Amino acid sequence: MSRQFFVFGMAPMHREYLNAVRGAENFHWLKLFTDDEIVWFPERPMAELLALAEQQVKAYNGDVAGIINHWDFPSSTLHPILCQQHGFRSADLLAVLKCEHKYWSRLEQRKALPDWVPDFCAVDPFAEDPLEQLQFGFPFWLKPIVGHSSQLGFRIDDEAGFRRAIDIIRTEVRQLGELLNFALARVEVPPEVGAVDGNWCVAEKLLTGKQCGIEGTMVNGRYRVHGIVDTVKDSRNQSFTRYEYPSAWPEYAQEKICAAGEALLRQIGFDNSAFGIEFFWDPASDTFRVLELNTRISQSHSDQFVKVHGVSNHEAALDVALDRETDFSALQGEFRCAAKFMLRRYRNTVVTRVPDEAELRALERSIPGCRIHPIVTEGQQLGDLPGQDSYSYEIADICLGAQSQEELLSTYRDLAQQLHFEFADGKGFEAFQFDSVRY
Template sequence: MPKHFFVLGLDPLRQAYVECVRNAEEYRFHPLLDFEEVVLADTYPYDELLHKAERQLREFPEPIAGILGHWDFPTSVLLAHLGEKFGLRSATLRAVLKCEHKYWSRLEQQAALPGWTPVFCAINPFAESPREQLTIDYPLWLKPIKAHSSFLGFRIENDGEFLRALEAIRGEIRRYGDAFNQALAHTDVPAKVGEVDGNWCIAEEIISGKQCGIEGSMLDGKYRVHGIVDTVKDSRNWSFTRYEYPSVWPRQAQQKICDAGEKLLRHIGFDNSPFGIEFFWDDQKNALKVLEINTRISQSHSDQFIKVHGVSNHQVPLDLALGRMPDLSECHGKYRCAAKFMLRRYSDTRVEKLPGEAEIRAAESSIPDSKVILTIDQGQRLSEKLNQDSYSFEIANILLGAQSQSELLESYHRLADRLHFEFSDGASPEEFQFNRVRY
């Protein structure tokens, strides 16, 4: 009999990723909640989504082997919450909330890895005098306690920028903050976190250097890293331009972040779940810092795992749900490296014309196994897009595999040059964002 898995927010593109696992014919994958309501919605009524998912699962007539997830909040928290309710193998809700709450997570990081944790403080954006709450110096990052994709995240250089950022944050922070507060109400928040909830912010010292993330597993106390992905920003260090796999960091730096990840997750009590932890490495000072903890695999990395390993990273939560420690070492794909590139614009404008279907297919056919995914609509103003960072607008994703990093980068530029966009300001995607620097 096939084993049944539910996938939160499953859509056609990610359906292909989910099905690219070993012995896929042995499993059946069912959507749990709609993609539009857990990814593209204007608001995320957490308790309502939780109850709707519960009803769907209880009405299913067959045994459920597990629930898979690859999106950020709210699905990342729903994943653990539903796992607890249905007795499925997963991290506890409390452990996940420790990681997802940026301030609570920093407190845990500070306790486990004090030398790896940036200086930080909590900020109530609705306070009468929010500037008085700052205990760190400029420049700094200001971001909500709960958001993702750099939404409402600002680099702050002075008091004027701080106040302007808070004005923008106050207008939109409740989109995620209210839903996250509903999730927090299902656990006991410790006194050290205090009144800092989803509608607060965290201010952090600027950490710089190369960015990299580990993806791995915890299974009954056993820890394993199955992949290390480089996160590369543009030449101004503003926005992400690609996720590149495998990492090109030196072996000693990779080993340090793997060891740090284990220490941190054991301290938090995170178990029986996949994870992703982001780090910064200042190679000039040989200093490493924790950026954030994710409590899931990333769908942004799935195509790279398929190209390099021959299976998606969905193999990981599937194996964990069945009580097996994932091992991708014996999986072999067609390419030695792969990347997801994010093509961007850095100023707001209206989309007048997009590459047509024939143009996209022709561009893809020029490079084997490439894929172009448009992330904007014709006639749309870029600022109308949901879940954008504060400095740029993602207009397309380009997925590529190669036998070397140099081939990977050259293929990207060659394919991107074949895509023709027209915007109301007459400009093209800014050249500086391509970032030809090889690490």
Template sequence: MSKHIHVVGLDAFNGTKLQRIDVPEGLQVHALMAYDEVKGQDTIDFDALLQTASQRLRGSNQPVDGVIGWWDFPTTSLVPQICQRFELHGASLESVLKCEHKYWSRLVQREAIPDYIPQFCAVDPFHEDPKSQLTLDYPFWIKPVKGFASQLGFRIGSDADFDNAIQIIRREIGRLGDPFDALLRKVDLPDAVAAVGGHFCIAEEIIGGRQCTLEGYVHDGDVQIYGTVDSIRLPNRSSFQRYQYPSRLPRRVQRWMEAVAKRIMIHIGYDNATFNMEFFWDPKRKKLSMLEINPRLSQSHADLFEKVHGVPHFQIMTDLALGRAPHWTGREGDANCAAKFFIRRFSDARVTQVPDAETIRQIEADFPGCQIDVRVKPGTVLSDLKDQDAYSYELADVFMGAANQQELLRNFSAVRKRLKFRFAKPTKQRRHPDPEEAGSIT
């Protein structure tokens, strides 16, 4: 009899990936909640989303063998609560929050891996004198305790940078801060964490070097890392240029990261779910630093794993949701390396033209395995887009595989030239990236 998996935030692009995975009994996928219900909303009512998901599961005429999701908050926190209510396999909500709440996460990291984290402090942006709370010298990063995709994350190098960032954060932090506070009320928090709610920020010492992301899982207390993806940034040091797999970091450094990752995940008590963990390796200083833990796999990496391994890492997530030890393959894909490339713009505009369907079809035919996901449409005002980083707007994603990195970059360059976007000035420009931060990017 087929296994039935219910997905929080099912989207068409990743839904096709689920059809590629191997479940011996066969797999049937159901949309518990659509993508638009959990992503891109102006407001998020966490309790209402949880109630809706629970009602739909209770009213479903299909078996419920597992519930999964690959998006960040609120999905990451909805899934464990749904699993708990319906006695399904998954991580506990408390262990998820020890990853999601950036300040709480740093506190538990300081207990287990103090040599691998930066200096940090909590900042209330609504304090009458926010600067008085800082225990760090410039430069540093400031970001909400709950955020993702570098939203409201600012590199601070001066008083002026700090004041400007605080103004923007005060205006926009409530979108995630309000529902995150509603979630935090469901858990008994340590005193040090209870005082730092969803409207707080964390300031952190700058860490640098070569960035990568470890993809892993925990099954019955056994922590496993199954892949490392290089996260390559643009000159502005905030926006990602591409994710590339497999990592080109030295294997000894990857093993070092894996040991650190296993130590902290055991300490947190996270179990029976996937995670990813971001690191920086500074080869000059021989220094390893951990940036953050995400209590989910990265859906951005699914196509990369599929191109190299022959199956997306949704296989691992699904196995865990079914209560099984994950089944993972060797390198059985068509490519030796693969990447997700981001096409971005660094100033506000109104989109007047995007690549048409025929152009995309022809490019994908000319470069077998290439997939292009255009994220905007004519009429889109870029500053209206949700879930963007603080310095750029995402226009399109391009997934490609190749025999080697040289071929990969050469092919993307050819594809990029054929993807034409046109813009006009918006009625009102609402964001002004710092030209120095944007570097030479146009």
């Protein structure tokens, strides 16, 4: 008899990756919300989202073995609440909130790794003069206390930029902030966090260097990293352009961040969950910094794991629920390296042409392992796209595999030139997103 798992925000492509786990014929996947309902600024309040999820899980009569999450907030916070109610394995809510609440998380990180944390301070965007709360000078990043995909995140270079960002944040921050406040009310928030709730922001000094993330599991106190993925930005250091696996960082740097990840999770009391932790490394000064902690595997990494190991990273989420030890080291896929590329435009305009199905499938057939997923539709204003960062618009996701990084990047550049998107401003794709560093 197959074992049943609810999956937050399961789209058709996720079902394919879920079925790319060993023994997939023994599992059955049940959708818990669509990705539109749970990912991009959900319109329902947290209490309603939780009630709907509880109702769906409770009403199911099959043998449910667990709940899988591969998205950020709010499903990351709904996950431990539901798992605790139904006796499924997960991290507890307190530990999850110590990761999701960016200011609280920085306080915990500083306790575990004081030299790995940039200067930071909390900022109330609704204060009479938020500028007075800053504890350091320009430049810095300003981010909401809770969020994902760099939404409402701004690089601040001067006072005028700060005030422009605050005006935007004031209009939108409560969409996720109030959802977080619902969860914060269920735990005891320490005095050091104080009044800093989901509608606040955190200002952080800039991090420099290369970005990389470890993904792993903590099960019954056993810490294990199953993959290290490079997160690469464009040459202007504005927007993410690819997630590349495996990491091209030197071995000693990878060992350093793996050890740091364990120290962070044990400080937070994080256990019985998958995780992802992002770091920066500056080769010039050989310094390391923590960027953020995530409480799940990343669905953005699934295709890379399939290409390199022959199985999806969803296997790690299953291993947590089933009390198994994740180990991909003996597995081998078709490619030696792989990446998910984010093809972008950096100016707001209207999409006037999108490649049709026949064009896309022909291109995919011409490149082994290629997958092309357009984000936009014809006639769409880029500024209306949900879930974008503050500097660009994601046009398409492209998944590729190769036998070397040089081949991987070359194939992507050639493919982007063959994708016939057109825009009302008459311009194509900006070249600076293709000249990212190779490490």
